[in-house]
Each structure stands twice: as C-alpha cells, then as structure tokens.
Amino acid sequence: MGISENLLKKYAELIVRTGANVQKGQVVQLAVSVEQHRFADLVIEECYRAGAKKVNIDWQSDTASRLHYLYAEEETLSTVLPWEEEKAKQMVQDLPCRIFIVSDDPDAMNGIDPQKLSSVMQSRARVLKPYRNAIEGKHQWVIAAYPSEKWARKCFPDAASAGEAVDRLWEAILKTVRVSEENDPVQAWKAHTDFIEQKAAWLNAQGFTSLRYHSANGTDFSVELIPEARWEGAGAVNALNGAFYIPNMPTEEIFTSPFAGKCEGTLVAVKPLSWNSQLIEDFSITFRDGKAVSCSARKGQELLERMIHMDENAGMLGEVALVPKESPVNQCGFLFYETLFDENACCHAALGMGFKEVLPGGDDMSMEEAQKHGINDSIIHVDFMIGADDLSIDGIRPDGSAEPIFRNGTWA
Numbered sequence: 001m002g003i004s005e006n007l008l009k010k011y012a013e014l015i016v017r018t019g020a021n022v023q024k025g026q027v028v029q030l031a032v033s034v035e036q037h038r039f040a041d042l043v044i045e046e047c048y049r050a051g052a053k054k055v056n057i058d059w060q061s062d063t064a065s066r067l068h069y070l071y072a073e074e075e076t077l078s079t080v081l082p083w084e085e086e087k088a089k090q091m092v093q094d095l096p097c098r099i100f101i102v103s104d105d106p107d108a109m110n111g112i113d114p115q116k117l118s119s120v121m122q123s124r125a126r127v128l129k130p131y132r133n134a135i136e137g138k139h140q141w142v143i144a145a146y147p148s149e150k151w152a153r154k155c156f157p158d159a160a161s162a163g164e165a166v167d168r169l170w171e172a173i174l175k176t177v178r179v180s181e182e183n184d185p186v187q188a189w190k191a192h193t194d195f196i197e198q199k200a201a202w203l204n205a206q207g208f209t210s211l212r213y214h215s216a217n218g219t220d221f222s223v224e225l226i227p228e229a230r231w232e233g234a235g236a237v238n239a240l241n242g243a244f245y246i247p248n249m250p251t252e253e254i255f256t257s258p259f260a261g262k263c264e265g266t267l268v269a270v271k272p273l274s275w276n277s278q279l280i281e282d283f284s285i286t287f288r289d290g291k292a293v294s295c296s297a298r299k300g301q302e303l304l305e306r307m308i309h310m311d312e313n314a315g316m317l318g319e320v321a322l323v324p325k326e327s328p329v330n331q332c333g334f335l336f337y338e339t340l341f342d343e344n345a346c347c348h349a350a351l352g353m354g355f356k357e358v359l360p361g362g363d364d365m366s367m368e369e370a371q372k373h374g375i376n377d378s379i380i381h382v383d384f385m386i387g388a389d390d391l392s393i394d395g396i397r398p399d400g401s402a403e404p405i406f407r408n409g410t411w412a
Contacts, residue, residue: 002163003170007181011144012042014177014185014249015099016050019142021245022097024051026140029096031058033103036146043099056096062108062150062277069112069120077116078123088131095240098141105150106337109277117276118306125379136356137363140238140245143340145173154337172332176250176341193234193246199322199411200254203231206403208395211258211320213267215388218284221265222396223258223320226374229358231256239363250329252344255321257354260376261290263317267349271385273300274337280304283384285351291315292351308351313378318354323347323387325409339383346387346409352378 016022028047032040040057047055068077109117152165155172159165174180178188213221233254235246264287272281280300285292285308292308292315295301308315323346329336330345354377356362356370367377393406404412 002167003174004181007174007179008039008042009046010185011174011177011179012039012046014179014189015101015142015144016043016046018186018189019144019246019249020097020099020140021243022047022050022052022140023241023243025053026051027094027096028052028055029058029091029098030055030101031060031099032101033146033148034059034061035148036101036103039101039146043101047097047099052097062105066108066112069109069116074116074119077120080124080127085127085131088128092131092134095135095139097139100141100143101146102143102338102340103146103148103151104274104277104338105148106154106274106277106279107150112278114276114278114303114306117278118310121276122310122379129379133367136367137239139240140243141247142245142249143247144177144249145338145340147173151337155334172334172336173341175332176328176344178250178328189246196234196252196254200231200233203254203256203322203395203405206395207397208403209398210396211405212394212396212402213265213386213391215268215386215391217270217388217390218266218268219386219388219391221267221287222263223317224262225256226259226359228360228373229256229258229375230360232355232358236357239357248340248344250341250344252323252327252329253321253348254323255319255355257356257358257375258317258320259290259374260313260316260318260354260371262374263287263290267384267386268388269384269386270346270388271335271342272337273382273384274339274342275303275307275382278303279337280307285384287317307380307382310352310380311378313376314352314380316351316376316378317349318352318376318378318381319348319350319383321348321350321383322393322406324406324411325387325389342385343383346385347391347393347406348383348385348387350381350383352376352380352382 147169152169156165266286268284283297354375394402
C-alpha cells in the first residue's frame with residue numbers, strides 16, 4: 001500500500017515547522033539514513049520554504065556503522081579527527097536548528113563487543129561533549145522517525161511481507177504523531193501541548209519535595225526533587241530567539257531532573273531497552289545513596305553494567321518523567337525498539353545527564369553551575385520504562401504528607 005505523497009509532505013511540514021520550528025535565516029543540520037533520501041528531500045525543501053539559510057546533511061547508515069565496529073580498530077574509531085572537531089566548533093558558531101530522522105535497525109549491533117562500543121562512545125564523548133554543552137538551550141532541535149524495512153520487520157515479525165510490516169509501522173508512527181489525511185496536525189499538536197502544559201503547571205504549583213514509587217513488580221523507590229526545578233513537557237523555547245519547538249515527536253511526557261545523588265530503592269523496567277542497537281531485557285536497577293549499586297537483567301547484563309559505569313555519574317538519575325498508560329504509543333500495543341517511542345509509552349526514568357533548562361536561568365548556566373544546583377552531568381542519557389499498569393506515584397510535601405499523582409499507571 002505505502003504512504004501517500006500528501007501524507008509524507010504533511011509529516012515533513014509538521015517536523016520542520018512545528019517540531020523544529022525553523023526560523024528565517026537559520027542553518028539546519030539534518031541527520032538522516034541514506035535509505036530515506038526521498039523523505040530527506042521533502043524535509044530539505046520544507047526547511048528552505050520555512051526560510052532556512054542552508055541545510056547541511058549528515059547521512060547515516062546502520063550497516064556502515066556495524067562494519068566499522070566489526071573491522072576497524074578500537075583506537076581508530078575512538079579518535080575524533082581534527083575535521084570532526086572543527087565541525088563541532090562550527091556548530092557552536094552557527095547554533096543550527098537540528099533535525100534527526102531516526103530509522104534504526106534495532107539489531108544492527110548484535111554480536112558487537114559491548115566493551116568496544118562503550119569504550120568508543122566514552123572516548124569520543126570526552127572530546128565532543130563540551131561542544132554539545134555549549135549549544136544547550138541555544139538552538140532548536142527535533143527527533144522524528146521514518147520506518148525502515150529492518151525496523152518494521154523487528155516490530156512485526158508476523159507480517160506476511162516487508163511491505164506489510166512497513167505499512168503497519170507507518171500506521172503506528174502517524175497515529176502517535178497525530179497526522180492523518182483528514183486532520184490538521186498543527187492544531188492537533190496545539191491541543192496536545194496545551195494539555196501537557198496544564199499538567200506541568202499543576203505539578204509546579206504543588207511544591208513537592210520528593211516522589212515515591214510503588215508497584216507489585218518490585219518497584220519500591222523514592223527520589224528527592226530540586227526545590228527550584230520546574231516540571232516541563234511537550235515544548236521548549238530557544239533562549240536566544242524565543243522560538244517554541246517540540247524536541248520529540250511523538251511526546252507524551254512531563255519531566256523534570258531530580259536531585260542528583262538523592263534517591264533510594266529499586267526500579268523495575270517494564271519494557272526492554274534498546275541501547276546501542278542491542279537489547280537489555282527484564283531488568284531492574286537498585287540505588288543506594290543516590291547511585292546505582294546493583295542491577296539484574298535476563299538479557300544484556302554486561303551491557304547494562306557497562307552503561308551504568310560509563311562515567312562516574314552515569315549511575316545517577318538525570319530525569320524522571322510521567323506518562324499515563326493511555327498514551328497513543330502504549331495503545332499501539334507493541335514494542336517499537338526505539339527509545340523515542342518506547343519512552344512515551346509509560347512513566348520512565350533516565351540514567352545520566354540531566355536538563356539544566358529546568359532550573360530558573362538554567363539555559364545561561366554552565367553545566368558545572370547546574371551541577372551545584374543538583375543537576376546530574378554525564379556522557380549518557382538513557383531512558384528506561386518503569387510504568388507498570390499498577391504503578392503508584394505519590395508527591396511528598398514539605399510537611400511529609402503525600403498527594404497521589406499516579407494510580408494504576410495513570411493520573412490519580
């Protein structure tokens with residue numbers, strides 16, 4: 001069947017004008033798979049129609065990445081070449097509007113040595129992370145998706161053909177990003193972001209000092225909140241030009257960064273985690289004195305342990321997020337094997353880097369300043385899903401009283 005040209009153009013326009021909200025005169029940096037060159041053309045044209053000064057493209061290939069890790073030496077892959085660092089410096093100068101079109105093969109890195117993967121990531125991040133920090137809060141960005149055959153086959157192994165699998169994945173993606181032949185997706189997103197902002201405003205008015213989680217699956221956990229940190233969701237604002245943008249399409253979450261190093265207990269994942277194109281399944285993480293001290297996984301134990309020890313702060317939380325189980329992503333009824341979607345199926349937490357923008361004036365802070373306020377810093381930010389159907393979350397007030405926030409996996 002395939003997707004109509006009209007729907008593709010509608011989707012490209014939504015990504016560019018509502019997601020990234022490209023402004024006249026901005027440079028755009030587009031990251032997209034070589035397989036999706038046709039859709040890339042639509043996005044590029046829409047960027048120029050929106051007034052982009054120049055659209056630069058980072059072509060990506062899961063197959064090529066796998067071959068690099070199979071055959072190239074770890075030292076070679078770990079080295080950030082001078083031209084790569086110059087490119088990062090140029091990004092700090094241009095502050096480009098960044099658009100990421102994910103189209104992953106969830107099994108691309110199956111069989112690749114987890115030690116090699118994590119070592120390469122660590123080495124490269126040490127060089128490139130300062131440039132990423134330098135543009136934080138000063139540019140617009142959006143992550144959206146386009147189905148590939150391998151991704152669709154992974155999601156729908158029962159499909160009679162690759163074409164049927166791709167059609168089914170398209171149907172799910174368009175449902176979660178509120179695009180159809182009949183509707184006005186811009187208006188649909190306006191109503192959606194308004195709802196999320198109302199919920200965030202309610203949370204911000206409560207003055208909770210901590211959150212307490214409980215589920216029959218073994219989740220028993222509490223986390224302290226940063227007093228001045230805000231709950232945010234759906235959209236963000238570029239601090240330099242005031243442009244409102246939506247970083248993730250889809251998005252269902254309301255999130256904040258908790259106090260780094262101040263949590264206790266166990267969180268049990270309810271969905272597999274796809275990290276570095278490898279799966280971690282049936283896992284839990286236990287925290288003591290704010291840091292992950294142990295973990296258990298039926299599959300991917302070594303990978304999970306490496307992730308938690310990527311750097312000295314990787315085992316601390318950078319985010320807690322509230323997502324009701326009625327989420328359109330959850331209603332699709334299958335695992336996407338892509339964090340962009342799976343994190344929007346239910347409540348989640350994230351190991352690693354926090355968001356300094358949740359602090360008043362946070363966009364103008366260095367990461368070191370944000371850390372003094374309780375924001376975690378790390379080279380990773382990895383979301384994992386904890387939203388069981390019976391999950392209860394209470395907000396704890398300064399006097400110790402508890403206010404139900406979630407009951408049975410949804411708003412109380």
